[in-house]
Amino acid sequence: MRYASSVPLLFSEVSSPLKDQVNSASRQMVARSLLDTLKEVSDDERDCIAVLERISRLADDSEPTVRAELMEQVPHIAMFCQENRPSIPYAFSKYLLPIVVRYLADQNNQVRKTSQAALLVLLEQELIERYDVETKVCPVLIDLTAPDSNDDVKTEAVAIMCKMASMVGKDITERLVLPRFCEMCCDCRMFHVRKVCAANFGDICSVVGQQATEEMLLPRFFQLCSDNVWGVRKACAECFMAVSCATSQEVRRTKLSTLFINLISDPSRWVRQAAFQSLGPFISTFANPSSSGQYFKEEDGKNTEDCGSTQENSEQVRTTEDVTTEEEHNRTEDLSSHVDGDDLATKLENAMEDQNTVSNNSQRESDYQTESSFHCTLSSESCGEMADENEESSHCCTTGLQEAGLNSQEASLSEQELYNSFHFWRTPLPEIDIDFELQQTSDIKLDREIQELTMPVSPSIPMATRKELEEMIENLEPHIDDPDVKAQVEVLSAALRASSLDPQEETMASISKGTDSQTELTINDQQSFKPILGDIVPLIGDTVESMDSTLHYIHNDSDLSTNSSFSPEEERKSKVQDVVPQALLDQYLSMTDPSRAQTVDTEIAKHCAYSLPGVALTLGRQNWHCLKDTYETLASDMQWKVRRTLAFSIHELAVILGDQLTAGDLVPVFNGFLKDLDEVRIGVLKHLHDFLKLLHVDKRREYLYQLQEFLVTDNSRNWRFRAELAEQLILLLDLYSARDIYDYLRPIAFSLCADKVSSVRWISYKLVSEMVKKLYMASTSTFVVDLMNELVEKFCRCHKWSGRQTFVFICQTISEDDCLPMDQFAVHLLPHLLHLASDKVPNVRVLLAKTLKQTLLEKEYFLNSANSHQEAVEQTIMALQMDEDSDVKYFASIHPASTKIADDAMSTASSTY
Template sequence: MKFVIKDHLEMIPDILSVIDKMTKDEDKLMRFDTVSTVGYLCTVFHQHDNLRSYIHSFLLPAIIKALSDPAEQVVMRSQMVLTYIISKGVINNKTVEEIVCPALILAANSTDDLHVQNNIVTLVGKIVLKVCNNVLCKTVLPFLINKSHSDCIYVRLAALLSFPELGHALNIEHKTKVLLPRYVEMCNDRVGTIRKTCADIIAPLSACCNDALRRESITDAAGRLLSDSCKFVRQTALENLGPLITTYATPAVTSLVTTRTYILMMVSNFTDDLHYITMKCQTSQEYFKATELLMDREKPWSNETTMKNDNKFWVADYNVKTESEELYSTFAYWREPICDTKSSFSFENDCDDKESEVERLQSMIPNKLWYVPMNNNSNLNCTDMKKSEFEVKPIVEGNGDSKPSTAELNDNYLVVPALLLDNYADMAGAFDDSDLASQCACMLPAVLVTIGPAHWPLLRHTYYVLASHRSWKVRRKAASYIHKLAIYIGEEATSRDLLPIFESLVLDLDEVRSGAIDNFAAFLRMLSPSVRSDLAPMLCRFLKTDYEWNWRFRQNFCEQLAESLHLFTPLDMYHHIHEVCLSLLMDRISSVRQSALSLVPELLVVLNKNLGLKRLMVNELVTQFGRADSWSRRQMFAQICSYILNYGDRCLSAVDFSNELLPCLLNLGSDRVPNVRLMVAKTLYSQIVNNPIFMDLQNPQHHVLTETLTRLRRDEDRDVRYFADSNRGGFGISAN
């Protein structure tokens, strides 16, 4: 259409005249389609400077007029069109303040149609961030507060959902005197849906408040919601408790920013001196978009972040389940399909019933319980802990005039109210609600960042309970960030508190173990050398999986092991770890073997500190692979040699390689299996031929090397001849 309009500019007045008649048509479907057409014409006219005047003189008034149409469909379409052209920047902020906003408020006040009022209130809430402070305080704020008193639940709900935007845009005075008092009142609304929505928006509302308002009004509202008579309100309040706690951090872990399209987003807001960022909840929607707790300290989103789902305020919903989560049963996940998993299970509080139930399950599936029992009394409720162990004691002045030091203040001051922390700790013990425990597990690193590492004892037992939860999904989440907790709480606390949990997680289901192994190297770095040496014998446990086809677990273990080999001593390497490496090199899955190849050079680099053990390791490579009966292992030996040569002298010097590995490699040049000869040819022509040390006439292996190269170039297999072709790689090796 834009090309038609461009070529027929003289017809625009006639077109607008026809549109004007169509907006007054008796048929509501005609008026409905006309409003849609007007919205499209706005975007077309906006692209031509000489046509933009028609937008303010005709098109926009037509859309605003449609807001008062007697047909509900036309009103809703006009609201959608108005939202669209505002988001596209067709009309500027001044037009929104002077024309659109007053027209919307007038339309809402002049109709008794509750659906129309609801939609207009929603639209006004979306344009809050586009109006100036004067219009906001004098026009928009009174309108939304007034609608929050409406008898219609949907109108009150629409007004309530605009409170986070209002909190972000209003000054402290209006937030203190108008917005927050009304929010606290709505937390006591007679309708449970309103109170549930109050719980949904409490985190973003807290993020736009200062510390004083947060500790008074927000904490009071949170306490009411957490003790609400309605189960769903309490559930929602608990689900948003983690994000709420993070807003108490100093400097703030989370804050609100406005995107380019005027969408309000809660984001992480760390300074450079803090090491960690809040955890991302895997089952939440995009409202609470906290970045993952990483060591590289990703920068928070800028104010020009462009997000999807324009014109929508994103509300947290932590009950979203992905398709992959539904593949397994949270209640009972069996690794071996031996018994009838459809049987009913009872988890009452009676101890005898529990013991008999466990005995029955053990008889059906030996050693296949759904969780690994912890050795730290993790089945106790957090409320059973000693008060002195759970609460931070306030600072008490002594008899003298001395004042507590800054360090003492920092160590004893807890920025989060005890009420919120108590309720958060109780979430972990919700064995009958795995979704709630899952939310607790998701947010624990962020909560720890908020209260600081000095208060780790407050969350220690909570983490114990999560790591031993009956749901494997909760245990997997707890295992996935154990390394981040270790980095944050330090070496001593890691060895004392987290190492026993890690050892238990290693014995868990593959799904849980994969979470622990994903960042195994980072966790090891936070352990002392002596503790790492004690941990070395247990590495062989990672080789055993519930099913052999779960090869990606072993491949991931290879990658993590390659990053952590330098953390062990040569004795640990030879006595424990080298056997693990050899087993991975002999794995039935090719991808695992390829990943394990990088372990050999790293292993030899560490063994440089003990040449005797290094020589034993090289001899074992020759025995286990170079002279193996299996042709795949002999082929693997040629690949091992290639990887060792890639590392250069820091792994194995050329002289040592020529004396210890090259003879066996050259011997494989006449192997009966073409695949072995092919790999030998690739290794020789990519790593050996260009090295002057190997091609030196003084080299004892020079004669055999030359004969092997010649024989490979004349091999009966075409692929072997291809890789042995000296001209293919540009190597000038004479046949003589």
């Protein structure tokens, strides 16, 4: 207690204002030792209160380093107070929390960031009562984000509000945080604040739920997506999937899909890059649990229930490579990066410093930006040659926010109107000099409206027959590799299909009505956007292509006439799915276009490959034909990283597609990966069992001949490749018969047992023991006897001591894992094992002593039954106890409790690496 009584005096001394210069380091030391001081006086409530009161005085210290050090100790002190709550009730709420919230507005940057990190840790550990969050924390943050607040403080406070939303829950976030967050999204003066809001938009949406997202947040999100600053739009693109998951399917289709197309067509390359990276995840949010989820139900016995669970499934498919891909580049993140517990202060500090850097570098950018109002750009720009990312002034706003479909009155817009934006965002096609005509039937309203859509664009188009259309398509097909030619063929094909619609089908009446209401809007849109696209609008391409995609989106293929001259294969490829908006899928399929690598991102093909299983899961196996060509293109990509990404996920894709499509479309790709670089082969090797188990038995047996090839690598020092092979062979034992195991897998296992690297050998011992178990359980017992005889010949009688040591390791593993009954073990392996007691190499005898003492003598067969084998083991141990080598004597005489053979395997003298 003497120490406790001196505590107030010590604090009084170090807090004296007359000794600021002399004792600043001492005060910092006192702050660092606060927790230890509290622990010393924890038995006396009065002393604890005295220390806490001195902490409040220390918080007023003029030295920033002292205040920062104090704040670093607050989470630890709070945890101590929580654990000792009976003796010091309300200590944290009364003494510590006011200091934390006060430091949030401190003038020193380091103190502010330390307090922010401390606040997040306290919230994460649930050390702050709900009442205190509402009455003490949130009001301070609201004040710090007021319009007249300091710019830096406001930006940091917004970031804290966003991060704490997931910790405080929906109720507090919706009542206290959401209104101010919506205001900050429209901060006209500081784009840094809007950027933080955009970066954390998905987190807020996931907390407040669907209703609040659609009613309050979505209008703000549309504004941020059309912000004048490209960094804000980029942040929106990065969080688009999270926002989509918080909305209904209807909103996702009618509003978000059109908005996302604008981001893909953004003038800034960085925005387009982020949008294309989010395209696959965004498409995965369209998954229908009743269709895509069934594939997981077949495998796992469970189905998806909602958008969230569907996204988890697709994320599971897409992230297969995460475990082993080490080449992923690190992207610079702003305040949207999540802060972990232990290194919270460091991460938050780095984030704040990055934000300050952006603020300084972008000051000139904010000088000339007109930010008084925010509008949503529906589709006002061409995606041909985009302006440089710094030319932000060209990002004009052409359509108001309410035109984006945010008003409830416009929620009933037809799907044709909402997706008839194809000609706004795609690269303009060159003019083609052709004769063109749509079949005219007086009683078909659709044909008349197609003419009305076509004539305003080019009123002097000559008429052509269907035969001429087909001839033009045939003439262009040899040059289909040219993107421009391919686009022309698509336009002509669309026109040909549109002209072949059956006029007698009853469903056409409803199509005509929908198209009639759309005609005026479409023509007006074309006229209003002609100055933007210039005079190179194709004669018929845009209108008919848009019309065709609209028709295909509404109807399935049974609505089309079968009189087309296309072959069945061409018809199959021309089908359009109805799971996701076709415009999104078209953009996703275009990610393999070589021009995208030049205009968007050099690794765009890798991002396409990364999200392909998720997209395939969303579309379902019935729409695999939409992705097949893209998958084959990616599988033959020149970049090995693209092929590696596919290799790591091919087993998941096989689950989605089923055995028939897997055998037809994935097996050839799989075979190609087997002959690829080691960086690609490791992908298929890590999931070799998962893929082969999905194949038919006959097809599966074909790969027995190729397993030997995995022993050969580009670099012999790549021992992890062989270790993975051993791991997979253990799993493959369940897929093959006893004869196949003995004929094909046994030679590979023996080769791995003699590997130069001990890690590979140790896994191989497990492989051989499991092989013995599998063969013993087979109906034909000759295989296991032959295997054990070969073990004796190849290893026990090996002229190299490492081979004889391998035999001891294998025997120990077989015995320890009960892979063979002890009576069979005693007959076939034990005599040869005991013979090694006279081996001339001490390492072999040491290992033998460990095996006999720690493994065999613990088995019931050698403990309770008096037999000749037990006597032989005991005699061998006695001989080893008198061995001339001290280590052999040691392990044969005692039973070291801390030394197990498995622990010692990696440190034996035979280890190479």
